[in-house]
């Protein structure tokens with residue numbers, strides 16, 4: 098499989114190339130030259146596969162440059178019960194008889210869904226770097242969960258350093274402690290005076306400097322990296338088969354969304370032929386995506402207008418993977434996509450309602466819901482009382498949005514994107530008690546912190562990286 102840029106159709110090479118490069122040189126995102134599809138019979142043959150074997154079947158069509166035995170070995174090394182808590186890897190739990198299901202994606206090392214793909218990225222980077230005798234310096238941006246998932250996945254990896262940018266003071270106490278308490282030679286935490294979007298823009302700006310990127314071997318682990326999106330598509334297949342539906346019957350999915358990586362992975366699964374009906378994009382008060390799917394206007398929020406909320410990992414005003422979606426909606430028209438992203442870059446809205454693209458957008462299965470802090474508290478409380486299940490504030494956003502789009506006889510799978518332990522303050526406010534946390538995280542907030550603070554400035558960041566990398 099060849100990959101191209103969303104903005105120019107430039108040939109970006111094969112999977113291992115885009116894994117290491119992360120972003121396209123023109124600032125676009127890597128996309129496969131086409132999306133392979135499964136026939137109904139091929140889909141049926143995937144039922145009952147173990148998680149790593151299913152991952153192989155779903156990912157293989159996009160990865161032609163790793164030999165079969167090696168890819169299978171990587172996936173079996175990644176998706177193990179010892180890492181994800183059970184042989185199921187992503188258990189699917191019904192919420193009573195409601196027709197709602199929780200897809201448990203947060204039983205990995207950092208207690209958030211990011212582990213699902215990031216653990217694969219750790220193994221894949223190690224494998225490719227070894228083969229090519231190279232090193233990579235990952236520059237990432239986090240609003241709370243990507244950071245710790247990446248750091249845990251790359252911990253101790255000889256050929257990898259992680260430089261993780263986080264928005265200063267805007268993550269939960271647990272999230273901050275989880276990242277900043279790491280004191281490892283290959284992990285560098287950097288708190289940026291800004292919001293997540295500033296961190297993400299810095300990552301893109303540094304990557305756009307071709308000379309700097311090449312000199313310092315800069316790579317990416319955010320969902321701007323195709324490897325993340327691809328590995329995330331697998332659990333949609335897994336959940337679908339776990340429902341035990343007859344062939345062709347649809348399932349709906351509700352996805353707490355921010356950077357549009359998770360729900361885009363669901364869309365990828367749908368485009369590959371999985372009978373996904375609706376994809377509910379659940380937003381918090383930062384409702385840029387909700388605005389698009391209800392009005393057709395994609396208008397990113399400047400940093401000053403990104404609200405601080407109680408589902409902080411979704412405090413995003415500019416959704417990176419939305420570019421991949423609009424590229425597909427435009428029929429893989431890179432010139433059109435580049436034009437739209439010029440508008441986005443200039444802070445102007447992209448208006449699609451009265452264009453030929455709107456019917457395609459409306460029929461692509463996306464629906465949108467949004468919640469407030471009060472909604473989140475009420476949902477956490479209600480799910481706890483009704484179903485005896487404690488959920489985190491992001492998952493609550495997803496459950497509430499999903500409930501709003503129920504279709505008779507169609508299951509609604511709500512993605513559990515983090516464990517409640519990561520957001521103790523909000524959960525306590527909702528139910529008056531503190532969620533259990535794994536013993537390895539007890540008292541983490543009082544540990545010493547290792548984190549540098551930098552201004553929101555690419556030159557300062559480059560100087561920092563150059564100094565650390567020599």
Ligand SMILES: Cc1ncc(COP(=O)(O)O)c(C=O)c1O
Nearest residue numbers: 242354355356357358359410514
């Ligand atoms: C707990 C949690 N829920 C939801 C999201 C939003 O997911 P995405 O950015 O893939 O849309 C994130 C961060 O990305 C997260 O950490």
Ligand SMILES: N[C@@H](CCOP(=O)(O)O)C(=O)O
Nearest residue numbers: 239240241242243319320410
């Ligand atoms: N919500 C994320 C933000 C980055 O998302 P990604 O999926 O693009 O890495 C976080 O928690 O860090």
